[in-house]
Amino acid sequence: xxxxxxxxxxxxxxxxxxxxxxxxxxxxxxxxxxxxxxxxxxxxxxxxxxxxxxxxxxxxxxxxxxxxxxxxxxxxxxxxxxxxxxxxxxxxxxxxxxxxxxxxxxxxxxxxxxxxxxxxxxxxxxxxxxxxxxxxxxxxxxxxxxxxxxxxxxxxxxxxxxxxxxxxxxxxxxxxxxxxxxxxxxxxxxxxxxxxxxxxxxxxxxxxxxxxxxxxxxxxxxxxxxxxxxxxxxxxxxxxxxxxxxxxxxxxxxxxxxxxxxxxxxxxxxxxxxxxxxxxxxxxxxxxxxxxxxxxxxxxxxxxxxxxxxxxxxxxxxxxxxxxxxxxxxxxxxxxxxxxxxxxxxxx
Amino acid sequence: xxxxxxxxxxxxxxxxxxxxxxxxxxxxxxxxxxxxxxxxxxxxxxxxxxxxxxxxxxxxxxxxxxxxxxxxxxxxxxxxxxxxxxxxxxxxxxxxxxxxxxxxxxxxxxxxxxxxxxxxxxxxxxxxxxxxxxxxxxxxxxxxxxxxxxxxxxxxxxxxxxxxxxxxxxxxxxxxxxxxxxxxxxxxxxxxxxxxxxxxxxxxxxxxxxxxxxxxxxxxxxxxxxxxxxxxxxxxxxxxxxxxxxxxxx
Numbered sequence: 169x170x171x172x173x174x175x176x177x178x179x180x181x182x183x184x185x186x187x188x189x190x191x192x193x194x195x196x197x198x199x200x201x202x203x204x205x206x207x208x209x210x211x212x213x214x215x216x217x218x219x220x221x222x223x224x225x226x227x228x229x230x231x232x233x234x235x236x237x238x239x240x241x242x243x244x245x246x247x248x249x250x251x252x253x254x255x256x257x258x259x260x261x262x263x264x265x266x267x268x269x270x271x272x273x274x275x276x277x278x279x280x281x282x283x284x285x286x287x288x289x290x291x292x293x294x295x296x297x298x299x300x301x302x303x304x305x306x307x308x309x310x311x312x313x314x315x316x317x318x319x320x321x322x323x324x325x326x327x328x329x330x331x332x333x334x335x336x337x338x339x340x341x342x343x344x345x346x347x348x349x350x351x352x353x354x355x356x357x358x359x360x361x362x363x364x365x366x367x368x369x370x371x372x373x374x375x376x377x378x379x380x381x382x383x384x385x386x387x388x389x390x391x392x393x394x395x396x397x398x399x400x401x402x403x404x405x406x407x408x409x410x411x412x413x414x415x416x417x418x419x420x421x422x423x424x425x426x427x428x429x430x431x432x433x434x435x436x437x438x439x440x441x442x443x444x445x446x447x448x449x450x451x452x453x454x455x456x457x458x459x460x461x462x463x464x465x466x467x468x469x470x471x472x473x474x475x476x477x478x479x480x481x482x483x484x485x486x487x488x489x490x491x492x493x494x495x496x497x498x499x500x501x502x503x504x505x506x507x508x509x510x511x512x513x514x515x516x
Numbered sequence: 517x518x519x520x521x522x523x524x525x526x527x528x529x530x531x532x533x534x535x536x537x538x539x540x541x542x543x544x545x546x547x548x549x550x551x552x553x554x555x556x557x558x559x560x561x562x563x564x565x566x567x568x569x570x571x572x573x574x575x576x577x578x579x580x581x582x583x584x585x586x587x588x589x590x591x592x593x594x595x596x597x598x599x600x601x602x603x604x605x606x607x608x609x610x611x612x613x614x615x616x617x618x619x620x621x622x623x624x625x626x627x628x629x630x631x632x633x634x635x636x637x638x639x640x641x642x643x644x645x646x647x648x649x650x651x652x653x654x655x656x657x658x659x660x661x662x663x664x665x666x667x668x669x670x671x672x673x674x675x676x677x678x679x680x681x682x683x684x685x686x687x688x689x690x691x692x693x694x695x696x697x698x699x700x701x702x703x704x705x706x707x708x709x710x711x712x713x714x715x716x717x718x719x720x721x722x723x724x725x726x727x728x729x730x731x732x733x734x735x736x737x738x739x740x741x742x743x744x745x746x747x748x749x750x751x752x753x754x755x756x757x758x759x760x761x762x763x764x765x766x
Contacts, residue, residue, distance in 0.1 A: 341575075345618060
């Protein structure tokens with residue numbers, strides 16, 4: 169970590185201001201309490217405080233090499249005690265040497281300087297302690313910030329990985345069954361086979377590309393889901409109908425990509441696959457105050473006994489919504505007699 | 517061989533049936549007598565028409581192809597046609613002659629068909645032998661989720677959760693459930709192996725009980741216990757049964 173007193177302008181400015189304040193206090197004491205002459209006051213304050221200002225900046229290096237990660241507490245304490253003595257000693261010696269050179273003829277002042285050496289030494293130790301303490305605070309604070317940042321980064325990565333694992337995946341059986349339908353149509357109705365091939369391709373293409381994106385427009389999602397239903401329609405013929413009631417205002421709103429798809433797949437799987445009667449799948453999108461409400465409902469045969477795999481698709485959507493919007497109850501399921509209904513609330 | 521082979525196609529998708537139909541058309545030995553789009557219809561048609569050969573899809577409304585087979589007394593030669601490859605092993609356990617993965621070619625289809633035709637013309641016991649061999653390697657499978665039964669021409673699907681207990685009755689097992697009592701041609705051993713051991717326990721040679729149906733266990737006389745179910749029925753518990761119960765409830 170580089171020296172923040174040099175690197176960071178703001179810290180340097182504050183540091184400078186503090187030293188100016190110390191210099192002024194120093195001057196006031198000399199001028200008002202000790203009745204020193206103004207030029208001596210000015211020069212002494214300037215020499216001593218400017219000197220420590222420079223020393224203080226370089227103390228950063230003694231601190232950054234004396235961290236708890238490297239040395240034991242006693243070792244650090246001893247290192248700093250030695251450094252404090254050397255720094256203060258050096259400081260009072262240079263100050264004393266320069267001032268006594270400037271005011272060489274003024275014996276009284278030189279005596280004053282000499283007699284105050286002990287006190288100045290103590291002040292030097294005090295400055296040392298304060299600066300070192302501040303340096304440590306800066307180091308730990310920066311480390312802490314970095315840690316928080318890294319943690320946040322890690323969380324974001326985990327979240328992304330989770331979202332990826334919850335992403336919709338094309339059901340391979342759907343693909344194979346569709347291919348089988350195409351294979352059948354090539355014998356009986358080649359034009360329809362071609363049409364279905366194109367629909368299947370478009371669906372696969374948009375599903376694969378959508379999975380890269382986190383969100384897309386509702387209208388795009390509906391189009392993709394319709395492609396899916398069209399393909400299933402070829403397979404199941406008259407076994408289901410699709411009705412949509414979509415408020416125009418909703419169409420441009422963004423929703424997490426590929427959340428409609430699994431709902432339709434669910435309706436097909438538990439409604440159409442399991443029933444001998446005709447199934448009606450209904451999509452309703454209506455804007456609400458804070459949410460976009462999306463409802464997918466289908467009738468089903470209440471006699472049919474659920475098989476495994478029910479609810480995994482819905483559970484995945486629930487988890488995805490929870491991660492994306494940080495909200496728990498954005499999906500609910502209603503089961504009335506022979507109607508199965510899923511409501512999703514997308515925050516606007 | 518002058519007699520044609522009576523064949524039925526069972527698949528819930530018309531287009532899938534069409535492929536099989538068009539592949540079959542090229543073979544003069546085949547007499548297509550019926551098509552079914554669900555398992556219930558299939559049970560009826562097979563019993564009525566007594567086909568020699570069926571093409572059977574697995575995933576169908578109401579009951580699966582496998583469940584349908586359980587309801588037929590003398591199953592014909594079976595060729596499975598499905599998009600699911602995870603059922604292949606199970607298919608051979610039920611004596612399937614072949615297993616066609618959708619979509620399949622005419623060549624692959626013909627291969628399966630000639631195998632079937634050969635078996636039919638032999639009408640030998642060889643399939644049965646293979647079957648018994650396969651049964652031995654039958655691996656531990658996922659627990660049952662429902663049981664399909666047929667009584668007086670009516671087919672019922674019983675969810676496992678509705679079952680209270682099972683009682684052995686000679687070659688059959690009587691299933692007591694909240695939907696009523698049903699007789700199923702299976703062994704106790706089958707149910708012991710295929711019911712989820714977390715939910716069910718065999719307390720006696722003749723009884724398997726759903727654990728959450730047990731209300732109390734009491735000592736009858738020395739080393740002889742009985743359990744009372746929530747519905748009030750009382751069933752005997754064998755010594756090993758009691759050991760197992762003790763393990764669960766402790």
